[in-house]
Every structure is written in structure tokens, then in C-alpha cells.
Amino acid sequence: MQRPVTRIPPQGEVQHYQTYQITRRRDTTVRAVCEQVACQAWRNGWDSVIDERTELGKAQAAYIRGESRRTFRETRTGEGLTVFRFESGQRCFADHQTVPELYLVRDGDWRGNPTGRSRRHTRPQDWVEDFGENQLRLVDQQQKG
Known part of the structure; x- marks a missing residue:
């Protein structure tokens, strides 16, 4: 009521x-940038953990390194996974929508x-x-x- x-x-x-x-x-709805929708990845930064032993993982890592145009630090885990650490304040990889x-x-x-x-x-x-x-x-x- x-x-x-x-x-x-x-x-x-x-x-x-x-x-x-x-x-x-x-x-x-329209496409929106991270800041407009209070995206947590944009606000706090995020990690992308990639398994480069797979074809998908190789393609994802190649995109991040060569085409993503984002700032990151790259490390490896003990299991052989690649961790890309993205600092806050840059656009994440999600497609956001807003009204x-x-x-x-x-x-x-x-x-x-x-x-x-x-x-x-x-x-x-x-x-x-x-x-x-x-x-x-x-x-x-x-x-x-």
C-alpha cells in the first residue's frame, strides 16, 4: 500500500x-561505467586467477597482457595459476547496466x-x-x- x-x-x-x-x-537500461554503479572491483581492485594450462586461460592471459589496457601486477600460485592483481580505480571486465x-x-x-x-x-x-x-x-x- x-x-x-x-x-x-x-x-x-x-x-x-x-x-x-x-x-x-x-x-x-543503458550501459554504465563502474563508477556509476558503485562496482566493488572498481572501488577495491580485484584479482583474476587464470589457469594458463587451458586454451581459455591462455587466451585470457594474452588479452590481459596485450589488449586490456589496465594496470596490474602478475604473480603465480603454488598450483601454477597466474594471478593478475588489478588496482582500484580502473574499469573492471564486467558489462554494467543501470537505469x-x-x-x-x-x-x-x-x-x-x-x-x-x-x-x-x-x-x-x-x-x-x-x-x-x-x-x-x-x-x-x-x-x-
């Missing part, structure tokens, strides 16, 4: 408001958008900057009376 929404009664007309919203589409956030600004409030004007920021930093500038405008207006 969904909790009822409690709203403070608005002081002004709907056209005097602007709504800042971060939302997601439920059915859309992208939408950074929206529209005129009006929960009662509606009388002008129909809305915009979508492509970068979260731009949305934050827009929001901050709006807050400063409100403070200025409040101080002027």
Missing part, C-alpha cells in the same frame, strides 16, 4: 512555482504546469547548478520583500 502524500498548502499561485525532479524510466536518471525542471508544482514549459538537463551537475541558482533567486526575492 502506498503512503498518502502530505503537502504543505501553497502560499502562491501555481505559476509562481518551479519543480525540480530526478526520476527514472522503469523499462530503460538512467532524468534531471527535470518544469514550471508549476503538484497542481500542474500552466505554461507547459519543461526542460531536461543532460548532466546532473547542470541540474544542481540550475537548482542552486533558483534557490539564490528565492533568497534575493525574500530579502527584497
